[in-house]
Amino acid sequence: MTVPALKAKDYKSGIKAVWCPGCGHFAVLSALTKAMAHLGLVKEEVAVVSGIGCSSRLPAYIDTYGFHGIHGRALAAASGLKAARPDLTVIAAGGDGDGFSIGGNHFLHACRRNMNMAYIVMDNEVYGMTKGQASPTTLPDWSNSKMTPHGTGIPSFNPAAIALAAGAGFIARGFSGEPSELTRLLVEAIEHPGFAFVQVLSGCVTYRPDQKLWKEEVHPSESDLPTDDPVKAAQIIQAGDGKATGVIYAKQFPVWQPENRTDSKLNTIEKEFLL
Amino acid sequence: MTVPALKAKDYKSGIKAVWCPGCGHFAVLSALTKAMAHLGLVKEEVAVVSGIGCSSRLPAYIDTYGFHGIHGRALAAASGLKAARPDLTVIAAGGDGDGFSIGGNHFLHACRRNMNMAYIVMDNEVYGMTKGQASPTTLPDWSNSKMTPHGTGIPSFNPAAIALAAGAGFIARGFSGEPSELTRLLVEAIEHPGFAFVQVLSGCVTYRPDQKLWKEEVHPSESDLPTDDPVKAAQIIQAGDGKATGVIYAKQFPVWQPENRTDSKLNTIEKEFLL
Amino acid sequence: MSDSSKQATSQSYSVAITGSGGSGAVTTGRILLEAAAQCGFQGLMTRSAGPQIRGGESAAMVRFSQDPVECMGDEYDLLVGLDWRNIERFADELPLSDKSLILSDPAAGEVPALLRSNGADILEVPFKKFASGLPGGRLNMVALGATALVCGLDLKALETSVKAILGNKGEGIVETALLAVRLGYNHDHRPRITLEAPGKSADHWSITGNQACGVGALRGGTRFVAAYPITPASEILEWLAPRLEKLGGSLLQAEDELASINMIIGASFGGVPSLTATSGPGLSLMVEGLGLALVSETPVTVVNVMRGGPSTGIPTKSEQSDLNIAIYGLHGDAPHLVLAPLSIRDCVFTTQWAVQLAEHLQTVALVLSDQSLGQSQAIIKAPPQRELSLARKVEATPDAEYQRYAITPDNVSAMSLPGTAGGMYTADGLEHNPRGTPSSMAVDHRTQLNKRLHKLEDFDFGEDWADVEGDGRQCIITWGSSTGAVKEVAGWLLAQGSSIKIISIRLLAPLQHDRLKDLLKDMEKVLVVEQNHAGQLFHYLHAEGVLPVSAESLAQPGPLPLRPGRILRALGGGG
Amino acid sequence: MSDSSKQATSQSYSVAITGSGGSGAVTTGRILLEAAAQCGFQGLMTRSAGPQIRGGESAAMVRFSQDPVECMGDEYDLLVGLDWRNIERFADELPLSDKSLILSDPAAGEVPALLRSNGADILEVPFKKFASGLPGGRLNMVALGATALVCGLDLKALETSVKAILGNKGEGIVETALLAVRLGYNHDHRPRITLEAPGKSADHWSITGNQACGVGALRGGTRFVAAYPITPASEILEWLAPRLEKLGGSLLQAEDELASINMIIGASFGGVPSLTATSGPGLSLMVEGLGLALVSETPVTVVNVMRGGPSTGIPTKSEQSDLNIAIYGLHGDAPHLVLAPLSIRDCVFTTQWAVQLAEHLQTVALVLSDQSLGQSQAIIKAPPQRELSLARKVEATPDAEYQRYAITPDNVSAMSLPGTAGGMYTADGLEHNPRGTPSSMAVDHRTQLNKRLHKLEDFDFGEDWADVEGDGRQCIITWGSSTGAVKEVAGWLLAQGSSIKIISIRLLAPLQHDRLKDLLKDMEKVLVVEQNHAGQLFHYLHAEGVLPVSAESLAQPGPLPLRPGRILRALGGGG
């Protein structure tokens, strides 16, 4: 049976996004649906799983299966789903607050566990949905939130460095202002066998209008990338300005997936209790 | 007023430890009290804060203030205490399960936050207290726990690598089988201004009898250490076998401590609500 | 406690202003409220927003009166439509009657039928036309002027308020706004109401419930806060952060709620009164930590600003549905304090009391505010300072016999703070003996369970446990933000010559059984009023054995506010 | 449901074996229990340990009978002291009377006074001397032989049991053990009791409650488990892990409980019946996730094996104090299922039922087991397989009108599983309309609140909601592991010719009001029995309005088991 190829718009649900006009997350939605079309994914065989935040509203806008969970737990829900349903293409998505603040532990362990899924973090260096507090990726001197009136004073969290140290096998950085590169990165991430992490610089027009400057600041990485050498990757990530896009690191590790060995009956198992 | 110098034993509380005979944690207790004596710490100005696990029982055995909290939250409680009471010497302690599994997120953020405290993880690559399940630092092929009968199959967590990526300024590895070196490391950690992380290989005789081999395997680091170059530190950590002891990385970053600016009265503050 | 029982016998005026994204309905409402305050009125402004993250359609509801205003009424006297786009989103929140007036701009099209259906009068004012005559003129400012006129507010007061609120936007903007306001104000010289303005009062505050909780926290002595942002609690934290540090305290933005609760436990162990604020999902993450605070007897206060639940629920709307988790949500036998402020103004006292009770009794205090209190702006009489003789019992000179968890007559044991020589001990969440050493013996468990229970049960909480007003053989029991509407009903009844007893419970746990039973002794009718689905207070009171079998429940979930008329009907018709 | 009501009228025999670290009391008890099982007895072994992580002093308590054994008795018939070190740790757990016998080794010194004080008989056997005659001989095996003799157990059965349990330690060890056992058995030919051995039964199981929960989970169709280890629940997971994978399922050890609950929600969203097991502290961390499962209507089951609380409490000892958090611990209005197994054997059925109810009703099911069920070893009749016609309603051919949260007559909506063409939707923890689109409208909130409530309230749970036995005008209501002791009391009363009604509630939420009220209609006395401090069931039943005002509460916290005699006294003397 040949199915007519789907276009990006066929992957959109038609539900109106709650996002502010100009929010970077729109571009991520577009790029992701384009990546899905490019890969010819069968809609019902995809599940997009998220936490809570502006960015985490993503699943509802995509016409695949979706799970809009609770704050910080996207990767946990996605991992359970993938463990139980290895046949699905599982994509986890969310924000920098969701993924790196409250969700930091699951991020660490999902990198290690290396299940076959993509994880897209729409990083706007702010908690958009709760009206503009500092997130782990916010620079220490950003003092526009009343909760941290002098800035956090804490060096910002380096997602790529953490992912690498935690054992992720695919690390990329994209930009909502470069949609076609972003689409390409997402295609590669979904194709990568194992846990693929994509940090997307996706500006918040409302609480971080200064991010308009990203248009000038973001640039393709100058290094010869991707590398599969973790030490080199560490060097590149440490030396970088955090604004270089591209696939930084790609290496195949054994993918973890629980093994189901269907070779017994419950009746037989229960016999062990007989004296 | 000159106070007679205290000996290590003066820092012990006299409460009988619940640990199994031969448990590595005894040596950590000894080394820590020796370090305290060496530093001449005033007992009541020290607080030892822990989570839950065999290792986390430590505070009760030390005659300073102690807080035996809940599983995984030692660093959170220690951070709050230090924020409110910067005058105290705060030492957080616990196990590999407590610190790297359930407590992983606080570990990440405590490294970044860089408050002035030492964090000692007694790493036995197992959950001792719950009778021997795999922890994040357990090697993937260790199959002695019924919960993971074929081993976890997941590459083990590299605490030093994570600490470095997360921004810790002091990273050391010690061994309960080398108590005098361990004492030295703990002294340096407590003296380091900022967050100082010490991973102590501290064997579990009961659930990891194989760790008797550590006596042979653990060795002083061969590199010229400590370094203050994060890239070099990353290289050393990545290349290492995880069994090399010593201070790996030491670098001073600004220490985070909330600023108290006592320059107002509540009455004055309340005036803002007047029309 | 309060002089609000008069409110409903007095006159009040309610205005709703609605508009689509960017139309400025909320700013308009805020200026109107403060203009009324300039005239000496007390008042309340609540708001409602669409699902957009920011700048979607919204409605501002303003009510003012010579007396305290603690709820919205049953109907609006005046509805101001800046435009009619998406009005169906709000229609059920904006009841009108044939006594209502609608101010509308002919350029916005006809007033939608669902607003006209109750026979409200319509007054047309060309907001847009007037505004377009001014360079940069905004139609909401024209509408504001017209509204203020209808409300009978003084133009000078209105101008003061415009300047105060728009002041930081620059002089040009203020000037244009003033021109627009005057155009609206002067187009038609027929004020519709003539509430007598009391004249500006020097001791009135303009404050939200979230800010009021912040004030209460500071008054109670809170000097450390760790927290994670969440709607609708964040403003407590945002208000506190810059102010705490001026008082020698600090606020730490934590990585999550597991961290924040454990951080304040750590800080409080260090001797500093500590607090956090959150909402349902965050509270859920804190319950393990609350148990630790409770068993280690480390005082902490958590302000939980309730929103629609369960799960993520309706984050921006109000509901009183976290009573269950607040009272029963810890594992094990875990008695602690649960309080609820009865109004925005009362957020100050209740939060102060909670913090000091937690300190005094070395336990956990939960304060149940909600979105409708927290995010509404009120004009209130400044709450007087109250000195409470409640403080942590500290052991300054511990001797060798010092026992952290010693059994004492009041079951509160003196705490030795880090830094105190000779008082070293390890606080523990494991069950322990009086010294603090972990124990799994039945006798230690029972002793400490009894201690933790009786320090609460035997404490004399005095008269503040509830606001009790009125008398008669009928009684309404309520709590938290539902109190305002209940008091309004009491006022109506009083005005009609019939009377009713109102018990608004401020201290929900430990429940003051004897006092409640005493009050309920001769009642013919008892109605329990609250804003949730299950009747959580109703069931809790039954669990505690204080309600007569015949008691009735009026439980209405959010997001719509509980209106006085609904309560009156429940009283009359048996729920 | 069970044939256990006979138990107490029949004879049973109770033995306690104690010893210091390394003495092997638990192994001795286990062999004794299985030897009794070889003779056809049913039985139970509980254990108690000191604070050491491992190898500290411990006690094994064994009771066997021709009939089901579901609790320990009031006293021990026989106490075997391998030595007397640290015996004071256990003394209050080991009540003796003047009918008791103490087996002791003169080499261990005099029997401590606190054991002798009740007038128990003492029989001396030189365990140590006999053992030292054998190279590698262990005194506990000598004691085992002597004990078996006193218990009237057959030597062959004992030998079979020694071989079965020590078999994996190597042939030499078994041989020596058998020699030692025979020395003990033969030293004195006077069995003290002569319970008639029923003869080995082909359908008896030796199983712990934790294993039984595992069996129930598998019978219910659970095929995915994610979990984090915790005492006393880990054995459920350790039993399931290797077995799930043989049935096409899997177990994932998660990084924490936040992960485990969200993982099983994800898996269940994928269509696979999913479960986790934990204890109080872990359950606390899961309540936010439970709310998500509930609102997104994703079925999950959590087995909570209760231990002493609150906070870390007493991890290794039993208590029934998590009823509050189980029923009320979610924020918002959050009705869901709460069940409790009534015995070790019932762990199988109750867990199966919970899993299938969760699936059928697309909600959260909590199963409240406890340490005394979970970690005790029982000899029981094999629980028969029960086919329950309860399964998830799945939409296999969704059309364009498909609504995930459609309102249906039974308020359960068919779920479209990932992989199903045309059924794509997004599950949400935000309040939503029937399609699943987030909504903050009052009408949607009320509709979905009603749906989630009524799918539970209106469901016919049939007869399994409780075990109801006996009649008369007196009644005991109980739940969970307290059932065993309550049933024993009923048996005593019946034997004395008086009768009592026993209601052991298996389905705690939704509470079956009408059925309960009906049962309680003509009662003169109602006593609610449970193992906690606050009387959590007692208050809950009052909250739900089913108890008469005169009902009494017998609530005794852990860690000591609730003994039948204590219940009898409460019945007689008014609690």
Ligand SMILES: Cc1ncc(C[n+]2csc(CCOP(=O)(O)OP(=O)(O)O)c2C)c(N)n1
């Ligand atoms: C347990 C819990 N804590 C806090 C919140 C409040 N909250 C909702 S979204 C959010 C942060 C969102 O930031 P991010 O993930 O960066 O997404 P963005 O809105 O910036 O896209 C927070 C703190 C919550 N919903 N649940």
Ligand SMILES: Cc1ncc(C[n+]2csc(CCOP(=O)(O)OP(=O)(O)O)c2C)c(N)n1
């Ligand atoms: C919330 C919670 N989950 C699980 C547990 C059970 N638990 C107690 S200690 C422990 C692990 C201890 O391992 P580790 O930290 O490595 O310490 P060790 O005993 O090995 O020294 C676990 C899982 C708990 N107490 N609380």
Ligand code: SF4
């Ligand atoms: S608040 Fe920021 S992140 Fe959220 S939708 Fe608006 S622009 Fe996007």
Ligand code: SF4
């Ligand atoms: S179980 Fe292991 S970690 Fe725990 S006390 Fe014993 S040897 Fe130490």
Ligand SMILES: [Mg+2]
């Ligand atoms: Mg963000």
Ligand SMILES: [Mg+2]
């Ligand atoms: Mg460990």
